[in-house]
Protein backbone atom coordinates (compact mmCIF):
# COMPACT_ATOMS: atom_id res chain seq x y z
CA UNK A 1 0.00 0.00 0.00
CA UNK A 2 1.34 3.42 -0.94
CA UNK A 3 1.78 5.97 1.81
CA UNK A 4 2.38 8.85 -0.57
CA UNK A 5 -0.54 11.19 0.01
CA UNK A 6 0.34 14.18 -2.16
CA UNK A 7 1.76 12.57 -5.31
CA UNK A 8 1.46 14.85 -8.34
CA UNK A 9 0.36 17.88 -6.32
CA UNK A 10 1.98 21.31 -6.18
CA UNK A 11 2.02 22.97 -2.76
CA UNK A 12 2.93 26.51 -1.78
CA UNK A 13 4.01 27.08 1.83
CA UNK A 14 4.62 30.52 3.34
CA UNK A 15 7.03 30.91 6.22
CA UNK A 16 8.78 27.80 4.88
CA UNK A 17 12.15 28.92 6.20
CA UNK A 18 11.47 28.00 9.83
CA UNK A 19 9.26 26.16 12.30
CA UNK A 20 5.86 24.94 11.12
CA UNK A 21 6.42 26.07 7.53
CA UNK A 22 9.78 24.32 7.19
CA UNK A 23 8.51 21.08 8.77
CA UNK A 24 5.35 21.12 6.63
CA UNK A 25 7.22 21.83 3.40
CA UNK A 26 9.44 18.84 4.13
CA UNK A 27 6.52 16.56 4.97
CA UNK A 28 4.57 17.67 1.86
CA UNK A 29 7.65 16.84 -0.25
CA UNK A 30 8.03 13.45 1.46
CA UNK A 31 4.41 12.77 0.50
CA UNK A 32 5.23 13.46 -3.15
CA UNK A 33 4.30 17.14 -3.61
CA UNK A 34 6.45 19.65 -5.48
CA UNK A 35 6.81 22.47 -2.97
CA UNK A 36 7.27 26.21 -3.40
CA UNK A 37 9.00 27.37 -0.22
CA UNK A 38 8.21 31.06 0.35
CA UNK A 39 9.78 33.17 3.05
CA UNK A 40 10.85 36.75 3.59
CA UNK A 41 14.26 35.27 4.46
CA UNK A 42 15.32 33.72 1.17
CA UNK A 43 18.39 32.05 2.67
CA UNK A 44 16.16 30.18 5.13
CA UNK A 45 13.75 29.11 2.37
CA UNK A 46 16.73 27.89 0.36
CA UNK A 47 17.92 25.80 3.31
CA UNK A 48 14.50 24.08 3.43
CA UNK A 49 14.76 23.43 -0.30
CA UNK A 50 18.26 21.99 0.19
CA UNK A 51 16.91 19.57 2.81
CA UNK A 52 14.00 18.55 0.60
CA UNK A 53 16.29 17.94 -2.35
CA UNK A 54 18.70 15.97 -0.13
CA UNK A 55 15.75 13.69 0.65
CA UNK A 56 14.99 13.23 -3.04
CA UNK A 57 12.12 15.74 -3.17
CA UNK A 58 11.32 18.61 -5.52
CA UNK A 59 11.18 22.20 -4.25
CA UNK A 60 11.93 25.78 -5.20
CA UNK A 61 12.57 28.79 -2.94
CA UNK A 62 10.98 32.21 -3.45
CA UNK A 63 11.54 35.45 -1.57
CA UNK A 64 8.09 36.55 -0.48
CA UNK A 65 6.87 39.18 1.93
CA UNK A 66 3.28 38.11 2.59
CA UNK A 67 2.23 41.72 3.18
CA UNK A 68 3.11 42.62 -0.43
CA UNK A 69 0.44 41.81 -3.00
CA UNK A 70 2.97 41.69 -5.83
CA UNK A 71 5.06 39.11 -3.92
CA UNK A 72 2.04 36.88 -3.33
CA UNK A 73 1.00 37.13 -6.97
CA UNK A 74 4.55 36.18 -8.01
CA UNK A 75 4.66 33.30 -5.51
CA UNK A 76 1.53 31.71 -6.99
CA UNK A 77 2.66 32.46 -10.56
CA UNK A 78 6.03 30.79 -9.86
CA UNK A 79 4.27 27.65 -8.66
CA UNK A 80 1.98 27.58 -11.71
CA UNK A 81 4.82 28.27 -14.17
CA UNK A 82 7.26 25.77 -12.69
CA UNK A 83 4.86 22.92 -12.03
CA UNK A 84 1.88 23.61 -14.32
CA UNK A 85 -0.79 23.85 -11.62
CA UNK A 86 -1.30 24.78 -7.97
CA UNK A 87 -3.21 22.42 -5.70
CA UNK A 88 -2.36 23.44 -2.13
CA UNK A 89 -1.68 26.85 -0.59
CA UNK A 90 -0.59 26.86 3.06
CA UNK A 91 -0.71 30.41 4.44
CA UNK A 92 1.35 29.81 7.54
CA UNK A 93 3.17 33.06 8.28
CA UNK A 94 2.39 34.74 11.56
CA UNK A 95 4.35 36.99 13.89
CA UNK A 96 3.95 37.59 17.63
CA UNK A 97 3.67 40.93 19.34
CA UNK A 98 7.02 42.75 19.12
CA UNK A 99 7.34 42.51 22.92
CA UNK A 100 6.19 39.16 24.23
CA UNK A 101 3.85 39.51 27.19
CA UNK A 102 2.64 42.93 26.01
CA UNK A 103 -0.89 43.79 27.12
CA UNK A 104 -3.42 45.60 24.92
CA UNK A 105 -2.34 49.06 26.03
CA UNK A 106 1.35 48.24 25.57
CA UNK A 107 0.76 48.14 21.81
CA UNK A 108 1.17 51.27 19.76
CA UNK A 109 -1.22 51.68 16.84
CA UNK A 110 1.79 50.95 14.64
CA UNK A 111 2.34 47.62 16.47
CA UNK A 112 -1.35 46.81 15.91
CA UNK A 113 -1.17 47.67 12.21
CA UNK A 114 1.96 45.56 11.73
CA UNK A 115 0.32 42.48 13.33
CA UNK A 116 -2.85 42.98 11.30
CA UNK A 117 -0.85 43.45 8.12
CA UNK A 118 1.22 40.25 8.50
CA UNK A 119 -1.14 37.92 10.37
CA UNK A 120 -4.43 38.65 8.64
CA UNK A 121 -3.33 40.72 5.63
CA UNK A 122 -0.92 37.99 4.56
CA UNK A 123 -3.60 35.31 4.90
CA UNK A 124 -6.11 37.47 3.00
CA UNK A 125 -3.67 37.87 0.10
CA UNK A 126 -2.67 34.20 0.16
CA UNK A 127 -6.29 33.01 0.13
CA UNK A 128 -7.28 35.50 -2.57
CA UNK A 129 -4.53 34.52 -4.99
CA UNK A 130 -5.08 30.83 -4.25
CA UNK A 131 -8.80 31.11 -5.08
CA UNK A 132 -8.05 33.11 -8.26
CA UNK A 133 -5.56 30.44 -9.36
CA UNK A 134 -7.88 27.51 -8.54
CA UNK A 135 -10.73 29.14 -10.48
CA UNK A 136 -8.43 29.96 -13.41
CA UNK A 137 -7.36 26.31 -13.51
CA UNK A 138 -10.96 25.18 -13.19
CA UNK A 139 -9.83 22.68 -10.59
CA UNK A 140 -10.47 22.02 -6.93
CA UNK A 141 -7.81 23.27 -4.57
CA UNK A 142 -6.97 23.29 -0.90
CA UNK A 143 -6.17 26.20 1.39
CA UNK A 144 -4.70 25.71 4.83
CA UNK A 145 -4.10 28.65 7.17
CA UNK A 146 -2.25 28.77 10.46
CA UNK A 147 -4.41 30.15 13.23
CA UNK A 148 -3.75 29.64 16.93
CA UNK A 149 -5.40 28.49 20.12
CA UNK A 150 -5.06 32.22 20.94
CA UNK A 151 -7.87 32.77 18.44
CA UNK A 152 -10.06 30.09 20.05
CA UNK A 153 -9.78 30.91 23.75
CA UNK A 154 -8.57 34.04 25.49
CA UNK A 155 -5.52 34.09 27.71
CA UNK A 156 -4.45 37.67 26.98
CA UNK A 157 -2.19 38.71 24.13
CA UNK A 158 -5.13 40.74 22.87
CA UNK A 159 -3.82 42.02 19.55
CA UNK A 160 -2.22 38.76 18.41
CA UNK A 161 -5.38 36.92 19.53
CA UNK A 162 -7.59 39.28 17.51
CA UNK A 163 -5.55 38.67 14.35
CA UNK A 164 -5.79 34.91 14.81
CA UNK A 165 -9.55 35.12 15.48
CA UNK A 166 -9.80 36.98 12.17
CA UNK A 167 -7.77 34.24 10.43
CA UNK A 168 -10.23 31.67 11.78
CA UNK A 169 -13.33 33.49 10.59
CA UNK A 170 -11.77 34.23 7.20
CA UNK A 171 -10.97 30.52 6.86
CA UNK A 172 -14.54 29.46 7.58
CA UNK A 173 -16.06 32.05 5.22
CA UNK A 174 -13.62 31.13 2.42
CA UNK A 175 -14.61 27.49 2.96
CA UNK A 176 -18.27 28.36 2.42
CA UNK A 177 -17.60 30.59 -0.60
CA UNK A 178 -15.24 28.02 -2.12
CA UNK A 179 -17.32 24.89 -1.53
CA UNK A 180 -19.39 25.17 -4.75
CA UNK A 181 -16.06 25.21 -6.66
CA UNK A 182 -14.62 22.23 -4.78
CA UNK A 183 -12.25 24.52 -2.91
CA UNK A 184 -11.56 23.50 0.70
CA UNK A 185 -10.20 25.80 3.43
CA UNK A 186 -9.16 24.78 6.93
CA UNK A 187 -6.92 26.13 9.67
CA UNK A 188 -4.59 24.50 12.14
CA UNK A 189 -4.58 26.11 15.56
CA UNK A 190 -1.36 25.33 17.38
CA UNK A 191 -0.75 25.86 21.09
CA UNK A 192 2.65 26.81 22.53
CA UNK A 193 5.66 25.81 20.40
CA UNK A 194 8.82 26.89 22.23
CA UNK A 195 11.23 25.27 19.75
CA UNK A 196 10.36 27.27 16.60
CA UNK A 197 11.72 30.74 15.80
CA UNK A 198 8.49 32.35 16.99
CA UNK A 199 9.46 33.23 20.56
CA UNK A 200 12.69 34.87 19.41
CA UNK A 201 10.63 36.81 16.87
CA UNK A 202 8.61 38.03 19.85
CA UNK A 203 11.69 39.48 21.49
CA UNK A 204 11.99 36.67 24.04
CA UNK A 205 15.55 35.79 24.96
CA UNK A 206 16.30 32.64 23.00
CA UNK A 207 18.96 30.97 25.12
CA UNK A 208 18.70 27.20 25.53
CA UNK A 209 17.88 27.74 29.21
CA UNK A 210 15.01 30.12 28.44
CA UNK A 211 13.66 27.77 25.79
CA UNK A 212 13.63 24.88 28.26
CA UNK A 213 11.87 27.04 30.87
CA UNK A 214 9.28 27.98 28.31
CA UNK A 215 8.93 24.36 27.22
CA UNK A 216 8.26 23.34 30.83
CA UNK A 217 5.60 26.01 31.38
CA UNK A 218 3.99 25.27 28.01
CA UNK A 219 3.90 21.55 28.78
CA UNK A 220 2.23 22.26 32.12
CA UNK A 221 -0.60 24.05 30.26
CA UNK A 222 -1.30 21.11 27.97
CA UNK A 223 -3.28 18.12 29.33
CA UNK A 224 -1.02 15.75 27.37
CA UNK A 225 1.93 17.32 29.20
CA UNK A 226 4.19 18.16 26.27
CA UNK A 227 4.88 21.32 24.28
CA UNK A 228 3.68 21.33 20.67
CA UNK A 229 6.29 20.85 17.95
CA UNK A 230 6.45 22.02 14.36
CA UNK A 231 6.33 18.32 13.44
CA UNK A 232 2.99 17.91 15.24
CA UNK A 233 1.60 20.71 13.07
CA UNK A 234 3.14 19.31 9.90
CA UNK A 235 1.42 15.96 10.45
CA UNK A 236 -1.97 17.68 10.88
CA UNK A 237 -1.23 19.81 7.82
CA UNK A 238 -0.44 16.78 5.63
CA UNK A 239 -3.76 15.21 6.55
CA UNK A 240 -5.84 18.36 6.02
CA UNK A 241 -4.37 19.15 2.58
CA UNK A 242 -4.57 15.54 1.39
CA UNK A 243 -7.49 13.84 -0.34
CA UNK A 244 -7.99 11.85 2.87
CA UNK A 245 -9.65 15.05 4.13
CA UNK A 246 -11.69 15.51 0.94
CA UNK A 247 -14.92 16.06 2.90
CA UNK A 248 -13.44 18.30 5.59
CA UNK A 249 -13.69 22.07 5.19
CA UNK A 250 -14.20 25.13 7.39
CA UNK A 251 -12.52 23.37 10.30
CA UNK A 252 -10.37 25.02 12.97
CA UNK A 253 -8.14 22.12 13.95
CA UNK A 254 -6.39 22.48 17.31
CA UNK A 255 -2.91 20.99 17.55
CA UNK A 256 -2.71 21.65 21.24
CA UNK A 257 -2.28 18.59 23.44
CA UNK A 258 -5.86 19.05 24.67
CA UNK A 259 -5.44 22.70 25.70
CA UNK A 260 -8.78 24.01 24.42
CA UNK A 261 -10.69 20.91 25.54
CA UNK A 262 -10.10 21.77 29.18
Ligand SMILES: NC(=O)c1ccc[n+]([C@@H]2O[C@H](COP(=O)([O-])OP(=O)(O)OC[C@H]3O[C@@H](n4cnc5c(N)ncnc54)[C@H](O)[C@@H]3O)[C@@H](O)[C@H]2O)c1
Pocket residue numbers: 014015016017018019020021038039040041044064065066067092093094095096118146147148149189190191192193194196197198199201230
Ligand atom coordinates in the same frame (compact mmCIF):
# COMPACT_ATOMS: atom_id res chain seq x y z
N1 LIG B 1 5.28 29.15 18.09
C1 LIG B 1 4.12 29.22 18.74
O1 LIG B 1 4.06 29.13 19.97
C2 LIG B 1 2.84 29.38 17.95
C3 LIG B 1 1.63 29.08 18.59
C4 LIG B 1 0.43 29.20 17.87
C5 LIG B 1 0.47 29.59 16.55
N2 LIG B 1 1.65 29.88 15.95
C6 LIG B 1 1.62 30.28 14.54
O2 LIG B 1 2.34 29.32 13.78
C7 LIG B 1 2.79 29.95 12.56
C8 LIG B 1 4.23 29.56 12.32
O3 LIG B 1 5.01 30.03 13.41
P1 LIG B 1 6.37 29.34 13.83
O4 LIG B 1 6.25 29.05 15.28
O5 LIG B 1 6.73 28.27 12.89
O6 LIG B 1 7.33 30.63 13.69
P2 LIG B 1 8.77 30.84 13.05
O7 LIG B 1 9.16 32.22 13.49
O8 LIG B 1 9.67 29.70 13.36
O9 LIG B 1 8.49 30.84 11.47
C9 LIG B 1 7.86 31.90 10.82
C10 LIG B 1 8.50 32.11 9.45
O10 LIG B 1 7.76 33.17 8.80
C11 LIG B 1 8.68 34.04 8.16
N3 LIG B 1 8.09 35.37 8.02
C12 LIG B 1 7.88 36.29 8.99
N4 LIG B 1 7.32 37.38 8.46
C13 LIG B 1 7.15 37.15 7.14
C14 LIG B 1 6.60 37.89 6.05
N5 LIG B 1 6.12 39.12 6.22
N6 LIG B 1 6.56 37.32 4.83
C15 LIG B 1 7.06 36.07 4.63
N7 LIG B 1 7.61 35.32 5.60
C16 LIG B 1 7.64 35.86 6.85
C17 LIG B 1 9.92 34.03 9.05
O11 LIG B 1 11.08 34.44 8.31
C18 LIG B 1 9.97 32.57 9.52
O12 LIG B 1 10.77 31.78 8.65
C19 LIG B 1 2.51 31.44 12.73
O13 LIG B 1 1.33 31.77 12.04
C20 LIG B 1 2.29 31.60 14.23
O14 LIG B 1 1.45 32.70 14.52
C21 LIG B 1 2.84 29.77 16.61
